[in-house]
Amino acid sequence: CLAWSDGSIRRFPPGFMFGVASAAYQVEGGWDADGKGESMWDRSIHEHPDLVSDGTSGDLSADSYHNYKRDVEMLRELGVDFYRFSISWPRVFPDGFTNNKNEAGFQYYDNLIDELLKYNIEPMITMYHFDLPQKLQDLGGWANPLSILWFEDYARNLLEQYGSKVKYWITFNQPNGICMEGYGDGTMAPFVSVKGIAEYICVKNVLLAHARVWKMFNDKFRVKNKGSLGISIAVNWLDPLNNATENVQATDEYREFTIGLYVNPIFSKAGDFPQVVKDIIARNSKEQGFRKSRLPVLTSDEISAIRGSADFLAMNHYTTSLVSRPKKNNHPSPSFEHDANVKLTYSKHWAVAKSPWLRSAPYGLYKALIYLNLKYDYPSIIITENGWSSDPGLDDTQRVDNLRSYLNALLLAIEDGAEVSGYAAWSLMDNFEWTAGLSERFGLYEVDFDAAEKTRTPRKSAFVYKEIIASRIVDEAFEPKSLQMTLS
C-alpha cells in the first residue's frame, strides 16, 4: 500500500541510500592483466575446470577491468547513490605480501573511484570478497593465524591509498561463505574440506583480522576521512517448519550457528561466540574423542578486541528456510552440519529462482531485521546484497517482483524501527556466479558474454529500480514506457 490513511505517501526516508553491488572476481576479468597475481579462484578453476557447472571461469567475465567507464555509465543510468565493489587483493599485491606492489592494479581502482566521484556516486569498498592471493593460500590461507597480519597489512595499504576518497569500507564479504564453504564443505575456493575443524579456525581468524583492521581504521583513519567501516554478514531468515518444540529449538540454535556465530562476537554487549554454539560443539567434540572443543576459544583480550568492532552491520540477505530437527543425525561426524543438526526446507508457495537455494520470501527480511533489533539492540545496518537469479533474457518479471516485495518488506521494517540506511541490489550486471559459472544470472543489466565488448543491456528490473530510486516509493503499478535508458 502506497499511502497511510491520512494520505501521506510511504517513502524511504531522506538520506536513505540506494546502490548496487558487485565483486572483483565475478566481474573484472583481466585475471592476469598488467601484473595481476593469481588468486585461489584462478588456480582452482584453471586446474579443475570441472569445479564449475558450465565449464566457464572468471578469466574474462564481464571484463570490467576494461569496461569500468561503461559500468559507471550504467550506475548513472540507474541513478544510484553508491556502488559497492571489491578490490582484488592479488591485483594490487600479486603475492599477497605488500613488499611487491602492482601499480597498474592500484591505478585501475583509482580510475574507477575517480570516475564514480566525478558523478557523485559514493564508492563502497569490500576489501575481501573471496579471492585470496594463491601464495597466501599455499601457506594455509585463513586457517593460518598469520593471515590476520597479512590482511592487516593489505588493509593498511588500501586505507592509505584510498582512505581520503572512500567513506564506506567493508572488511570481509560473508565470513560464513569464506569459512563454511571454503574450508568445510569445500564448495568454494580453496575447496578445502577439513570438516568440523577448519571452518571454526577460519571464523576465529577472520573475526580477529576484521577487528584489527577496525582498530587501525578507528585509531588512524576515521576522523581524518570521516569514514565508517563494517563487515558483510549473511543474515538469511530461519523459521521453524511448524511449532513442534524440537523444531522451534532447532531453529533458535541454527540462528545462532549461522547468524550469531558472526554477529554475536561483534554486535552483542558481552561479545564472544554464542553460548549455545560453544556448548553444542564442546559436547560433540568430547563425544568424538577430542580433548578440547573444535571451536577455538576466544580469550578475553580477543573478545574485547572483536566486540564493538564495526560502525555498521553490512547485511547480505537473500532468502528464508524452514528448519526442523531430523530424527537421526546422519551428517558426517565431525562437521558443521553435524554440530548444527537441522533439516532445511521451503514453503511450496515461495517462488524458486534459478539458484536452487534461492526462494522469494520477503517477510523473512522484515523478521530478520526485527530479530537483529531485539537481540543486538538496534544495530546500524546497510543491506549490502539482496537479489534474484534467472535465465538470460530482458523481461525479468520475477526479479522485478522480488525486488519490489523485498523493498516493501524493508520499508515496513524501517517504519517499525530498523536502523537501515542503505540498500544494494545484487547485482549491477550478470557475472561469474562462482561454481554455477554463467548459468545463474543476477544482473539488473544483462551481459552478452559472447560479445568481445561484453555488451550490457538493461533488463526490465533496471528500469523499475531506477524509478524506485528516483521516487523513493515502491509503486507496483509502475511500467517502464520505453526500454531506452537516459542518464539521471
Ligand code: PNW
Ligand atoms: C552471495 N545462501 O553469496 C555472495 O556474496 C555473492 O558473491 C554471490 O554472487 C551472491 O550471494 C549470489 O549467490 C551467497 O545460500 C551465497 O543463502 C549463498 C547464499 C547467500 C549468499
